[in-house]
Amino acid sequence: MCGFAGSFAYADGPAALDVLESQLHALRHRGPETPGVWRGERARLGHQRLPIIDTTEGGRQPIQNEDGTVVVVVNGEFYGSGAIRDRLRHRGHTFRGASDSEVLVHLWEEVGMAALQELTGMFALAVFDTRTRVLLLARDRMGKKPLYWYDDGHRIVFASELKALLLDPAVPRNVEESAVVEALTFGYIASPRTIWKGVQKLLPGQRLLCDSSGPRTEQYWAAPTERMEPRSDDDAADELRGLIDDAVRTRLVADVPIGVFLSGGIDSSCVAAVVAAQCGPSIPTFSIGVEGETEGDIAHARLMADHLHTEHREYFIGPSSLSLLPRLVWGLDEPFFDPSILPSYHVARLAREQVTVVLSGDGGDEMFGGYDTYRKALRHASGDWVPLALRRQVASAARALPLGQGALGRLRQLDRGILERHLANMSLFRPEDIGSLLTPDMAATATSGPLGLLAETPSPQAGRNGEAFAALLDYDAKTYLPDDVLTKVDRMSMLNTLEVRTPLLDQRIVEFSARLPFSMKVRQGVTKWILRESTKQLLPDAILRRGKRGFGIPLHRWMDHGLRTLARQTLLDGRCARRGWLNPKGVAAMLDRDSWQPGRQAHQIFALTCLELWARTYVDRPREELHSPLDGVLELHPAVTAAGVA
Template identity: 35%
Template structure:
């Protein structure tokens, strides 16, 4: 696990070592244990290393025996032992015990197709000196990020965008083309980034540069073919076996390892199978909030304790009332891009807490996207029942629902919020209905909000267009796997854990488990109104009923409630009409209207307001060139002194 970066001079000029050092220095948090670089004329590749496997011998860049191939790799290859044995049987000689070295010899043996043999999370750069060819790539699911910049003289890449900004001649500029989709989704979907001239390499993508030509291609997609020949019992058994195998593979480590534990189905399943595979108690870490009703809704500590006691883990908890104002500038610097998902705050805090003991953590991220765990997946199920009602009754319900209050941080008002959103979209087609569930702001509102009007890319439309599934649920899951999963959840998981030099692994996103889930019929994943039906059935003899069937809660913060109370002055100062006007992106009156609607509970504007706030804070750090500490001091001055 580390951060990688590099430069290929398209004009043939030699790469300067100092430029690679600048890129590495700014991402030292990704690899505080070691660093290295290799320069071969116009190509230079480098890394910062967090030592996990082969602590003494895993220095990078790695090379083959004759020095014709050089590699830097970020991540872990979980099946490296099997691949290593196979390659050694073919006569390949290894210099280290590192998992990354198998990439070198696999490439030598099989060419670009070697990526199909890898089970892991990774981004890599491989320099083939014989062909004067650079090959970079990213894992199938997009667990590890990779940014690319190309101008007339060079192509540069890095695990974090800020490393590219460290290069001479590169400055942070806002790419206004992604603003529309950012406001709709609350994150920037690949291949876009918030920086002009810098893009994300999409998941499962390779990029090669040879003889001045740049070629990019997708090497893997989840099949849209559904299997109909297995019984429900077979699906349950295969899911159980595949999950246990994935957890076992991802426990490989030469350093202490632990697990995030929320007490939800996914993290509890990971801990359960870790406990089965370990002769020592598993270390588990949980986070909770102190305060009123809103904080209580996000506090899952009692469930985490129950699971910890069941599997006799070494359990630690942290109860926080985080200094959000002080944290946001630094965390958005680490994120590289703004986003509206408050899970990046909790992920950072629990990662920081766990890093006191371990360097590797396993997370339950991905289970909802594989097995159907979000309430929004039930939209079609209930829409069909709603549409069976008489037209007059549908109209009356729609009229009443439109006037319901909404607030996700109150039990009752959150129920009303969900009902309001469902009724508003019940008459739409399946794709449009699901898009309405995902969007932070609708297209019409985005058009009124942006000074230049709505426009630009529509990542959700593109994802729906490429989703080959015919049934509604599997289309939704395919869209999530292309958009929210890599560009929101996995991006924040990587950036926030690596901010404290912690490697986070996601066994539920093992690609073989994902392929199994993708081929599963919808009525196996969700049975009637029961989310994650097959996964819960597979875990019936592993987890108690009250964990399997408890109400789902998000892994975030009660930000919406804080914005109405203690953080209200921050909200109003950051999004004051004069500030919005000076930034020149949004119409001040529309922003003020969003704030008023949120405060009056006419809408739950948590994600919308957070997307605007975080964009302004991000702009002060990156576009205005201020330090996160300086911005934090300014934000704190907006709040009354205690």
């Protein structure tokens, strides 16, 4: 895993300040080796490397072709690149090392932008061709690796993380206030926009081409929309098992130690079981738990580790981990309110003591219908046969009643479409919350955010065969997966200089899943049905029967053990009030012990605290200080410094 930054002046304009070394220093946690830099007449590329494949000098980047006319940088890995390398060698290309990234520079010489169709893996990349003065940026199909960019009208700037991009003085720091509201509503900001006006994320499966006419983007890949022909359950399960076996096999290629994240759920258990089958027992596995809890995830992870005879290690987090929030907020770059950043950071730190690469089960829920919200969508849709006019009357009457959950909550959503109900269930702050917690000016900036995809979703009436429900998985794969799950995994692992690989998001598995009928994903109330069928020979019954749990951070219990104090110190400070985003009276009422409400309120307080910490980190400080966290200089993981690569 790595990080890179660069720029390309595609038209004449004012001379730009060269800050490439500073940008790379801000990305040092992504790759601790001495930075590699290439400078041309109009373009600059810089790279921070975490050596995974070919740890010698031959794998250093930027990489050039034989005559130095094409230059590339890559963050990530290309899987199964050996066959491409052999073909290119046969065509006469000379390789200086054994790095998988090197195939890109020679593939570009052969086929140009069509190279993206041949490359599979997790990656963000940049190619600059000095002969044609063309820049290509691209991001992998599922958005596992990040890439940000900004165009000032004559020059494009790009980087693996926003903090590095912002060190270029040409990039403005004007907060997109509607994006703040979006983050509070959904917990993240959906691509392509960011928290900064004019700055964009490259979408998953998207490429950007920039020449003298400026940058333009287009999708080079999208998941298939057609469904596969009817087939037997056994045939589908066997095909999926074969795909998983091969996806794991290609991700076990590395010149450094490899382990597995093991949560005790079916996804990570499946990955760990396949790794053990291919590598033998004693593979390192890593789990995270909560202080004082011995059941749930941690118990099932132990059960699976014992079943596979792995070298298993655990770490338990408590409220003291809240002290890390300033550092984690810095690492995330944007307002981001998923509290699972805490266990994600700690399990990555634990794994980095022993390995440099881990495999994880991320993506299984989105590919195979694992979230409980999908089952809720099925239950809520049971009343969609009622005429819409009548449903509107019932929903309107239910909304006039005091707030409540359960059946009353479902009645309030009776007139909404399938995706609207799904998003309401996924929302952190709802419209009624926004109105009381934000200042009127900030609340007025609220926009649809991810709801912009609503128009692409089938109507409930189209869902009798499950296709409307399948649209929920497609929606989550385009938004929640890349902008929450994979963002969290990338940033928390990279803060520990650890690479995470996700076999269940292999391109072939994603395309297989996209063609599956919904009835093979959720059947008779059983989520991830086809995944369970395909792995039933590998997993204990206790794992196979287990439903989706998710790693629950007990924020409600932590309120009286540090979270309330941290929130009061942060949110009742004069700086927060002067910012003009949050309504001081609404915030004070939420923090009042007497107004405490169970449920989402602890998570909401956590989110507001993270928002203010983000503003102090990225809005209040001068640009030249953004390369380090609010609480001091970022120290690399001890395993990295001990290895002598820092």
